[in-house]
Amino acid sequence: MLVVQLKPDDEIRPHIAGKKIFILECLGCQDVYSPIDEINKFIDNLKEEVLGRVRLDYICNRDFVSAYVKGYSEKIQEADLVLVFSCGVGTQVVSSVIEHKAVYTCCDTLYLNGFQGLSVQQYDCYQCGECYMNYTAGVCPLTNCSKGLINGPCGGAQKGKCEVNPEADCAWVVIYNRLEKLKMLDRLDKVLAPRNYSKLLSQSLSREKIER
């Protein structure tokens, strides 16, 4: 099962105001708890120019995403940014495919245990309920940083590799490089509040609501 919720307005609108937008929505996993009506209302009320809105099954599948991105390459190129409505895994896949463009997630992921999509997952999501990736260039700081740091590196990286796991790239080096490439280093100016564990699924959504 997959449970996501739309991000609060004030976490999305400041990022997209006045921009040209391309939208990708995931329709995979029909048994998901996905706030489809809220998403439709949000998109219908956008004042920004929407250059394209594509719904695809299993946005976590890199091959699907790559094919769609190729098919809509002109529109995506024209857009200032790409908005993604999916779980955290889906947004990470889109960010990895559309490397030259800002990719924003519009959803917070609360639960995806058992969810596999259609392909072996290269990315993971800890279902933190307050997705940070709009500040980290579409790279999840919780699953990619060995210490799960959300406000910058620990300082222990060696030659771009993690001090805990030298086999892995330091997530914060990856985040910094991607933000720099996108000319979005100002994202690092914001100090994120400590994680709010009350946003985890057990605290934030009742079982009754999930099963509805």
Ligand code: SF4
């Ligand atoms: S920050 Fe990471 S763990 Fe949290 S919702 Fe986003 S992808 Fe998932």
Ligand code: SF4
């Ligand atoms: S070296 Fe980088 S990835 Fe490793 S714990 Fe420190 S900040 Fe996180």
